[in-house]
Amino acid sequence: MKIRDILGQGRPTISFEVFPPKTAENYESVKEAALEIAKLQPAFMSVTYGAGGGTSRYTVDIAAALKNQGGVTPLAHLTCVSSTREKVHQVLAELKEQGIENVLALRGDIPADGRVAHDYRYASELIREIREAGDFCIGAACYPEGHVESENKTDDIRHLKEKVEAGCDFVTTQMFFDNNILYNFLYRIREQGISVPVAAGIMPVTNKSQMKRICQMSGTELPARFKALLDRFGNDPAAMKQAGIAYATEQIIDLIANGVDAIHVYSMNKPEVAARIRENLSDIIK
Ligand code: FAD
Secondary structure: OOHHHHHOOOOOOOEEEOOOOOOOOHHHHHHHHHHHHHOOOOEEEOOOOOOOOOOHHHHHHHHHHHHHOOOOOOOEEEOOOOOOOHHHHHHHHHHHHHOEEEEEEOOOOOOOOOOOOOOOOOOOHHHHHHHOOOOOOOEEOOOOOOOOOOOOHHHHHHHHHHHHOOOOOEEOOOOOOOOOHHHHHHHHHOOOOOOOOOOEEHHHHHHHHHHHHHHHHHOOOOEEEEEEHHHHHHHOOOHHHHHHHHHHHHHHHHHOOOOOOEEEEEOOOOOOHHHHHHHOOOOOOO
């Protein structure tokens, strides 16, 4: 099924994200975790793509397992900045062969050594090419706080509009911890005529050190209320997990109460975390 049809139904949905293994030895355990999350019957599940494309086969294989064994609609991520055009088309052919209809088209981060493949500069170019390559439903990334490389949000929103005009059907946000940031972003993009569905990306934080690293890389702001949780529970893993799940649940309930129906949870291959969030929302997202 195409995600644009799932998100267009006008009711709250929840989806989960997993990342593929880096090595063959971890493949089975990652697949097992992904299939465990699939048992929660989310609206769809996304599988990230390793920067550089070296593990692209695992992205396709996990996405195929979700579809064939888990009975869940998969969304395969695909990055382009470190890829050749040939590699991108090889992955698209593999996705087609597996009957995977949904692709999240990304530029990918510029590697620390600055070495890129030069066939693509921006995600919009990839989107245009996927649109021509077949009948895919295409998603893209968006940044309520602005992308780290962007000098201002106005330019970033202009570039987001270019992605929509290139043919993307929906967008998923970078994680955020203050819903007001998302509400402001939604107001601004709607004002600019961007009308595709927006899936709100929610990260249940269960580990303090992981959080610090991710926020440094992405430029995500941490509200005082959230920092207090990290300070108070950050060194007690069980308490941090409970607090992180409760915070994410509250964020989701507030979003749905305010009309944001598409919720995407960065579940990070953790079935237990996904299950606890799902359970907390059992009567809110049917
Ligand atoms: P783009 O949309 O190309 O934007 C990149 C930057 O260029 C932005 O600052 C934008 O404003 C600017 N820009 C765009 N067009 C132009 C233009 N024409 N002229 C000048 N500037 C322009 N990374 C992975 O490696 N694997 C993943 O699976 C993955 N999944 C992700 C999922 C989500 C939901 C999100 C939010 C991010 C994900 N990322 C992933 C990270 C992503 O690859 C990085 O954030 C990357 O730096 C930007 O990718 P993009 O597709 O948003 O790029």
